[in-house]
Amino acid sequence: MDTSASVIVIGAGFGGLAAAHHLRQAGITDITVLERADDVGGVWRENTYPGAACDVPSVLYSWSFARKHDWSHRYARQPEILDYIREHATSSGLRDLVRTGAEVTGAAWDDAARRWTVELAGGEQLSADVLVSAVGQLSRPSIPALSGLETFAGPAFHTATWDHDVSLAGKRVAVIGTGASAIQAVPAIVDEVAELKVFQRSAPYVVPKPDGAYSARQQERYERHPQLHDLTRSGVFHLSEQLNKTLDSDGRLADLLRAAWQLHLRRQVHDPELRARLVPDYPLGCKRLLFSNDWYPALTRSHVEVLTEAITTVEPKGIRTADGALHEVDVIVFGTGFAATEFLAPMQIRGRDGRLLSEAWEGGARAHLGITVPDFPSFFVLYGPNTNLGGSSIIGMLEAQSGYVAQAVTEIGRSGPIEVRPERAAAYDTEMQGRLGESVWSSCASWYRDPSGRITTNWPGTVREYQQRTARFDVADFRVSEKVAR
Template sequence: MASLPRDGRPPRVVVIGAGFGGLGVTAELLRAGFSDVTVLERADAVGGVWRDNTYPGAACDVPSPLYSWSWAPNPDWGRRYSGQAEILAYLERTAAESGALARVRTGVEVTGLAYDDAAGAWTVRTAAGEEIAADVVVPALGQLSRPVEPAVPGHEDFAGRAFHSARWDHTVDLRGKRVAVVGTGASAIQVVPGIVDDVAALTVFQRSAPYVLPKPDRAYTRIHGRVYRRFPAAQDAGRRLAFWITERFNATFTNDGPLRKLLIGVWRLRLRRQVRDPGLRQRLVPPDPFGCKRVLFSNDWYPALDRDHVDLVASPVTSFEPDGLRTEDGRRHPVDVVVWCTGFAATEFLAPLEVLGTGGRDLRETWADGAHAHLGITVPGFPNLFLVYGPNTNLGGSSILGMIEAQARYLRQAVQRVAAGAVLDVRPEVAARYDAEVQGRLRDSVWSGCASWYRTDGGRVVTNWPGLVREYAERTAVLDPADFRIGHRDGVPAAHTGSTRGSQVTHRDGSQPRGHEPAHESRDGRRPGPAARPPASG
């Protein structure tokens, strides 16, 4: 059980967002014995990106055995790379079984957070005017939750329909229609093959070509499920193998080793074999280094573009016409439906929330040059605020759930200290030193070589982690109190040293915080010990 201050009141925790991040943290806190956890979700259901992205062909690009919780392996995945509906069902089921689902309030949009220095607590404000008091706030809004639609002139004159892939309009029947897909990123390479057989004509507008590798997908047979249920170690071995492979893939973004050269060779061979037209092949050659933008996986993207009724346009869209789109080269493209596959505001962390920390400092001003946080979790001047999937915690490859689990374990240790009365504010010098290290490593990575959604307009990479998942799990395994200025949520002066390194920790009863020691991540991405069932990917 978590230690409590003398008044017996457990810490009030408010989690914002009910996707994998918010629900994973909630499940971790519930397992540790914290009951006063409320999850606020603006939508009418849980699921995050897997609730929102219902476009044709929506699926994961990480193997299902790895794109799942280490504490909830699923022997019944239908495919190696599961689709949107199956992943959403898994998320809902594990949220219910862990108790996290019962803590969710849907239809509640958070508009702002404000820290009260005297009380050592947060006020969470909602669009409905409600104010909720919290000792700990956990924003879990994700990096891919706010779709971006370009402001193209003439939209109001367009006679057809237009929508973003993440807000797919299922009332629009695409059969026999002339359809435009704007963008060639991760969503587009699934949307285009998903609709190509239905439409009369398909025009794909490309800003820059991506690298697209083969996707080793397959349907699982009933035998797989039987074996995994009877012999969990078999599924565990599959997870271990997927983790090892994706860690090797992650390493290609920070070093120019033989694997990168091999992957480029595989891409080049696949392009040549699947695209007949030499002119089209040339337009599909990326102008950027391998990995500079997100590397994609598909077996049917290139064949779809090679169809007779599909046209790839490499000129930017400049305006709407009443019956279509016009591009920079002056061409007019008649279309009935426009699908924006133009990504998300990934670098605008926590937007549009107003977040005010100690002394009323505004997080937007703190992040004026780009978002940053110690370990991607904590920001100086914003005590007891812990981000999930925050700055520099995204991956070029592998499963983000491994990063989320590591953050959840770190956050659980923080809440254990808050439960004993502490207020944790990461030291500015600690955060600055960490940020300098991360940005230095990122400058040596492939992500510094081109403009992408990984970077701000100023060139700072704010989304991605420069190392392996294993390294991040090891660095977040133990919360070091010396990294924090530790006060008391009732304002009582610090009176007890809670670390051999000299950081002062204050409790209501003057004792050192107690709580469970963190579970360390093993090298295959699993949690050891009784809480870790054999692991079974997105």
Template sequence: MAQPSITIVGAGFGGLAQAIALRRAGFRDVTILERGDDVGGVWRANTYPGAACDVPSPLYSLSTDPNPDWPRRYAEQPDILDYLRGVADAHGIREQIRFGVAVREAVFDEQGNRWTLTTADGERIDTDVLISAVGQLSQPSVPDIDGRDTFRGAVFHSAEWNHDVDLTGKRVAVIGTGASAIQFIPAIAPKTGHLSVFQRSAAWVVSKPDSVFGERRRRLFRAVPATLGAERLGTWMYFEGITFALRMRMMGAFTRALSRRHLRRQVADPALRAALTPDYEPWCKRLLFSDDYYPALARDNVSLVVDRIDGLEPEGVRTADGALHPVDVVVFGTGFAATDFLAPMEVRGRAGRSLSEAWVKGAHAYLGISTAGFPNLFMMYGPNTNLGSGSIVYMLESQARHITGLVSWLADNPGSAVEVDAAVEDRFNAAIQRELDRSVWSRCSSWYRNSSGTVTTNWPGNVSTYRRRTRRVDRADYRLRASKSPRT
């Protein structure tokens, strides 16, 4: 078997899963380019106080590397990062990683069927196969607020937490109330002098059934691995059931009742409860899990601000009602630019066409992996592969298996390029968009949708369906083209 050169961009869950799959298939000419200084992806970058996962740990793990030593059901950021470091070490992947390398441009050469990458340092790297594992949640989204440069205090995004800024006794503004914010707000509220939380829209929040995995339980997992497998399977089946109920529109009333009960139990003030009650259908935006978010907002030193922000001024935040909220520090909890796939890379495929041109009406890819016109480019966590319920790690492993099948096809045809048939991709995208148009995610504005309202992030079905569709490569869906110039 010939060995095509393979470059993976990103060393998070996706990049590691892909590297493991390729190694098991016998591919050795694999390089991972990671812009950070360690593996981990979002779990390396997001070090904000309280950072944790909202998928149970036994399922939020690679099937190749079950972990009997998770300290709790919902693992926290340091434990997930340690896990990923251990995975990289166990599989000898670190030797394949170049840290501190950010890819700025990728251009496909139709004569030689190769990609040329240009890094932020100006280095040029040639590769036969390019696999993007940058994910959907790697580019922080910071709103364009007037006067930001005039503010005299510290400003940072939760994904780029400035640990040098001591919040003790400070007046802190948190802008945004998404999944990250509801974790770090309870963690910082007790130490601040005053915390002002600026909410654009309330979130549906339910209790997080977290628990510690004691030593006895961990010992059982180690002694009888099947028990850990059973816990993983049970969790997987639970999420599959939720996904099915979501598709059947059976979860709305139940979630609404559950969340409102949670709110009533934790917030006594009727005015605050009213401000924290969403005005859109449950699950339309990401459902949030927390038992300490509402109590944090009810603290005497915390205020919830629902008036629109007009801008930042030297002394604080000005809202539409004319009020100035004096603050010393501004923290953005405004999430990520999830629909800007592969950003900030500039990608050019056949005939020099850019990916941004191909996706002008919204990102799309066959199985979330391949886009017509971009041969030998494969994506992990690409368009329409995010989940409203379940573990993205399961999806990533499905993609890694499928991509490895495509690479194996290329290995059997040295110098060739493979890309999805445009008609196949169009039919696939049209079919899933029809499903998504009927889904709950089309009912409101959220990061699941792009500026034109198209849901470009989420998979509309169960993960078992995706696993089945990606299990094998149907070569009839792709086009294989030989190189136009001999390899030297």
């Protein structure tokens, strides 16, 4: 009887390639990574808006098995991150496992065959013993359903689908939203546009970003002394773990971060009226904490206006707000984030007895360890429910999940399909929601929460805790089905 398992991985970003690496390290050879686009890279391939960069220190923003010592900046820019992913995928041979232009529309578990059937756009079907989703939480741009948007006479696009054919030079531009991408894009385009109107629903907390270029000497030192790089990486990791802890009752940096934000705002925005509009109305950490040295200065420019009135309609010439004013603009840019709580949508994933994953997740997505779901045998989710971070590098979480999945697939090859026990998954979810209910994330509405108010995205602990909990695959958490002889 064959003792190996075949695996299909959906997505070729940091998560999907990490999964392929760990599976290969575990001796699994039948691996296919399906990527809807024409290249690897995930969010770093898609997000090419001006100013796009990472808000995690670059020394921490690489796979542990492919550490990069020569980042050009302390916070890496999008093109360099994408180059890193592409170069490693090629040099390691992982790219050979990737099939590009393969968009998955759905997948279904065949209980008789004990396999997954995966359907691609165009109707082609593939099959495998194991299905791994690595599409992430931040892959589907969210554009608000604004009345009249279709009537707007000019270009309108999301930061994640930036239209580089549209010149902003001398244009009147509206940016809707003040999240992580907006605070990078606005300073990058402010000198190019004639007028800039920033529509803010709620102000973010923005603290200084300790950025800067690495000198050639510093890069050489890291290259020649990798142990120094490892020591620096370890130090940054432990500091980022403290940032994670600010979001629970044991937070140590919350007061310091709040003071840093207040001083940052006071020093960079002198107009008291504008400054008042930039004060958040929720506790620090409830929404994503942002890092920027040039966001506030950009908003103080004479041709920039921060608008806090609600948008009522979009008209051919611009945007009308609740006070009745029409703000005439030539281009609309949405910095409105992603449909993070929808996870695998719009793919239709059917588990045992044809049950839809979307139905199983009515009332909020949930998964044991953020990875496995009852009634969905031999199915694994990377960057799944309750695995996002308020601080630190998500790559640490993705690698922990990938190692866990590799162990699980080894067990599947040896014993047969596995399915997490409902009682184990329920107990884990009860723990997660209990801890999250005591966190700062429960104190306001944000993209961390689904429409019912349930926090479905974030992990309530440290990366180290998650790594420890996923270090060993425990078959006792699963039901094992008998293998089908082939």
